[in-house]
Amino acid sequence: MKKTIYSGAAVRLVKLLAATAIAIPAIASASALDQFKTFVGSTKSAKGEFTQRQVKVVDGxxxxxxxSAGSFAFERPGKFIWTYQKPYEQLLQADGDNLYIYDKDLNQVTIKKLGNALGSSPAAILFGSNDLEKNFTLKDAGTKDGLEWLEATPKTKDTTFDKIGIGLKDGVPRAMELRDSFGQVSLLTFNRFEKNLPMASGQFRFVVPKGADVFQQ
Structure with missing residues (x-):
């Protein structure tokens, strides 16, 4: 049996998962918290593109x-496809019950129960239910880089991240900053964010590629 190996970017996103229009003037001028609540309450599905970077401050x-970069699609609650396209191809997909991690180079699939894993993780902000204040303390965090920022602090202490920043503009998340207890920051930037698109039946059903090694966790 092959040893399970994840790339650095996939490991970071697994931690995120286990521990990711035309605006009217009223939305554009709303606080981050108001924009975020409107987004969560009105967005059932979406697709877009992302870039992901690791940022760390060393000696100032x-x-x-x-x-890394790729694309995403989701349908609440708990269904999503998160695809890394650069610098290598990798897929994380959930059907509402299970999370599938597919490494194309290794031709290897790891399956995990989704369960309540999204509850207090950053992924809940995009993929989870609407009851986010059950798991996060939310507050406005001012303006930076042309975005209105919201700070989300997990209410439980057994999560990977201490604080999560969500940058919004025109009622849509444009960026997320994920800060851990070691001072590292994962920065996600979203582009081409399209809300409430019709999703094809069975779009989130994962099919194991032919010949792939499968690991159940």
Whole structure:
């Protein structure tokens, strides 16, 4: 049996998962918290593109590493496809019951029960239910880089991240900053964010690629 190996970017996103229009003027000027509540309450599905970077401040200098890019699609609650396209191909997909992690280079699939894993993780903000204040303390965090920022602090202490920043504009998340207890920041930037698109029946059903090794966890 092959040893299970994840790339650095996939490991980071698994931690996120286990521990991811035309605006009227009223929305554009609303606080981050108001924009976010409107987004969560009105968005049943979406698709878009993302970039992901690791940022760390060392001796006063900001260092960026591990940049990757890809696309996503989701349907609440708990169904999503998160695809890394650069610098390598990798897939994380959930059907509402299970999370599937597919490494194309290894031709290897790892299956995990989704369960309540999204509850207090950053992924709940995009993929989970509407009851986010059950798991997070939410507050406005001011304006930065042209975005209105919201700070989400997990209410439980057994999560990977201490604080999560969500940057919004025109009622849509444009960025997320995920800060852990070691001072590292994972920065996600979203592009081409399209809300409430019709999703094809069975779109989130995962099919194991031919010949792939499968690991159940």
């Amino acid at each position: 200098a900001t260092k960026v590493s591990g940049q």
